[in-house]
Amino acid sequence: MSPQSDPSPSANASASGKSSSKRAKDAIPDIVIGRLPIYLRTLQLLAEEGREVTSSQELGERLGISSAQIRKDLSHFGEFGKQGTGYNIPYLIRQLEKILHVDRLWPVVLVGAGSLGRAIANYQGFESRGFRIAAVFDEDPAKVGEAVGALTIEEASQIPQRVQELGAQIGIIAVPVHAAQRVADTLIQAGIRGILCYAPITLKVPEYVRVEYIDPLIHLQHMTYYLGQANGETGGA
Amino acid sequence: MSPQSDPSPSANASASGKSSSKRAKDAIPDIVIGRLPIYLRTLQLLAEEGREVTSSQELGERLGISSAQIRKDLSHFGEFGKQGTGYNIPYLIRQLEKILHVDRLWPVVLVGAGSLGRAIANYQGFESRGFRIAAVFDEDPAKVGEAVGALTIEEASQIPQRVQELGAQIGIIAVPVHAAQRVADTLIQAGIRGILCYAPITLKVPEYVRVEYIDPLIHLQHMTYYLGQANGETGGA
DNA sequence: CCTTGTGAATATGTTCACAGCA
DNA sequence: TGCTGTGAACATATTCACAAGG
Numbered sequence: 001m002s003p004q005s006d007p008s009p010s011a012n013a014s015a016s017g018k019s020s021s022k023r024a025k026d027a028i029p030d031i032v033i034g035r036l037p038i039y040l041r042t043l044q045l046l047a048e049e050g051r052e053v054t055s056s057q058e059l060g061e062r063l064g065i066s067s068a069q070i071r072k073d074l075s076h077f078g079e080f081g082k083q084g085t086g087y088n089i090p091y092l093i094r095q096l097e098k099i100l101h102v103d104r105l106w107p108v109v110l111v112g113a114g115s116l117g118r119a120i121a122n123y124q125g126f127e128s129r130g131f132r133i134a135a136v137f138d139e140d141p142a143k144v145g146e147a148v149g150a151l152t153i154e155e156a157s158q159i160p161q162r163v164q165e166l167g168a169q170i171g172i173i174a175v176p177v178h179a180a181q182r183v184a185d186t187l188i189q190a191g192i193r194g195i196l197c198y199a200p201i202t203l204k205v206p207e208y209v210r211v212e213y214i215d216p217l218i219h220l221q222h223m224t225y226y227l228g229q230a231n232g233e234t235g236g237a
Numbered sequence: 238m239s240p241q242s243d244p245s246p247s248a249n250a251s252a253s254g255k256s257s258s259k260r261a262k263d264a265i266p267d268i269v270i271g272r273l274p275i276y277l278r279t280l281q282l283l284a285e286e287g288r289e290v291t292s293s294q295e296l297g298e299r300l301g302i303s304s305a306q307i308r309k310d311l312s313h314f315g316e317f318g319k320q321g322t323g324y325n326i327p328y329l330i331r332q333l334e335k336i337l338h339v340d341r342l343w344p345v346v347l348v349g350a351g352s353l354g355r356a357i358a359n360y361q362g363f364e365s366r367g368f369r370i371a372a373v374f375d376e377d378p379a380k381v382g383e384a385v386g387a388l389t390i391e392e393a394s395q396i397p398q399r400v401q402e403l404g405a406q407i408g409i410i411a412v413p414v415h416a417a418q419r420v421a422d423t424l425i426q427a428g429i430r431g432i433l434c435y436a437p438i439t440l441k442v443p444e445y446v447r448v449e450y451i452d453p454l455i456h457l458q459h460m461t462y463y464l465g466q467a468n469g470e471t472g473g474a
Numbered sequence: 475c476c477t478t479g480t481g482a483a484t485a486t487g488t489t490c491a492c493a494g495c496a
Numbered sequence: 497t498g499c500t501g502t503g504a505a506c507a508t509a510t511t512c513a514c515a516a517g518g
Contacts, residue, residue, distance in 0.1 A: 036459075037454065045414075055498085062439060066489065068491095080500095082495090083499050084495070084496040084497075086498090100458045102458055116360070130454075131457055194460040194461070194464050196456050210460050212459060214456065217274065217363070217366050218271075218278070225336065266508075268508085303511065309509095321478080323478080
């Protein structure tokens with residue numbers, strides 16, 4: 001019945017490797033937490049279609065996940081459904097938003113104003129889902145002062161001060177791989193506790209910092225393992 | 238894991254995650270395959286540092302994974318190491334490239350030439366890792382003809398013909414969520430068998446098509462679950 | 475010594491299948 | 497009836513710990 005949160009998990013997870021974590025015996029598995037945003041996203045899509053209720057079965061079909069898994073995942077946090085009926089969509093959305101702590105707006109600082117950084121800064125989907133890009137930094141002095149959407153690129157040296165002012169706890173790293181660790185260190189030093197890293201490198205961070213990774217090459221190479229064989233190769237499944 | 242990629246059988250989740258799959262009894266677990274690109278990436282970084290050999294322990298430390306796991310993962314494919322010494326880096330890189338089928342250049346078609354699509358098209362990291370963006374399409378006729386790097390944006394209606402000509406088996410979807418399923422259907426119809434989807438939706442695809450997802454919001458929300466409580470939140474227990 | 479590769483032990487995750495309630 | 501929530505069964509993944517090779 002009561003929503004929970006938990007402490008522990010270690011720093012890594014990613015666009016591919018999820019990493020280990022020692023959790024307190026009663027903590028909710030990280031893998032379960034990882035599915036909640038997907039449930040939320042799907043429920044929001046259903047809500048936009050004007051739907052009021054859904055079932056674990058319908059969600060499961062949409063997601064390619066078993067209905068039992070969805071029920072069990074949600075049951076870690078409470079009893080959100082009604083027997084015979086299913087789940088009330090707006091209610092479940094609110095609950096998930098609370099559980100994931102996106103029932104608020106998190107200021108996020110972005111480092112890196114190359115084409116990827118600009119694409120991230122321009123993405124309109126953050127605000128309605130709990131996040132606002134509050135500042136953009138770049139290490140290249142030549143870019144400082146340029147506009148990116150409604151923001152102006154700031155000097156990387158301003159990171160500590162600005163993170164403070166903004167009360168940001170989350171940073172996005174969109175710089176070349178060779179600069180990524182340095183930027184991560186700066187962000188952490190400035191007080192950032194969660195990092196979304198687009199650079200293709202596993203960052204070294206203190207245990208209290210959570211890092212998530214996005215790397216399209218990891219996904220493409222994962223895919224080609226399977227594609228290869230149909231190509232007349234040895235291979236997997 | 239986060240549910241961000243998944244094995245073929247069903248379409249799955251987000252920017253990370255692994256899901257179920259029925260595999261032949263002797264097939265290698267999908268979760269193992271998912272780690273190989275990370276090993277490869279790390280080895281390539283070590284190679285750039287001029288290193289010749291490494292050990293499962295060193296790799297494990299860099300990745301936050303146990304050395305035993307790395308050894309076991311690799312042991313599915315052969316015996317690549319030498320007792321007392323470790324692994325020869327260039328050799329292991331070649332082996333992994335072969336296993337993942339990136340010992341060749343895969344032509345990839347990209348659909349969506351908004352700021353995200355352009356950032357993807359401009360990314361210089363694909364070529365050296367087995368992929369080449371071979372064509373860019375957009376559904377907006379106004380964009381057709383514009384240049385994106387060395388490529389010219391083509392009409393979406395050209396997809397079937399161009400996929401054929403290029404022999405592409407992989408497509409990247411970087412269009413708004415409402416167009417994503419339609420684009421996926423078009424790509425699959427054209428012969429694409431692997432999709433990397435940046436739109437925040439789980440695609441419905443035939444079982445022979447593999448889909449991987451990238452969605453920064455999934456990662457950010459995964460992260461805020463843990464950040465929230467340290468914030469002194471209710472949500473917490 | 476050091477480090478691999480691996481069976482056995484452990485830990486974790488998923489599905490089954492059903493009681494119980496709308 | 498139709499659906500949830502859940503313990504028990506099953507399936508999968510990770511770690512341990514050590515024999516054996518350089």
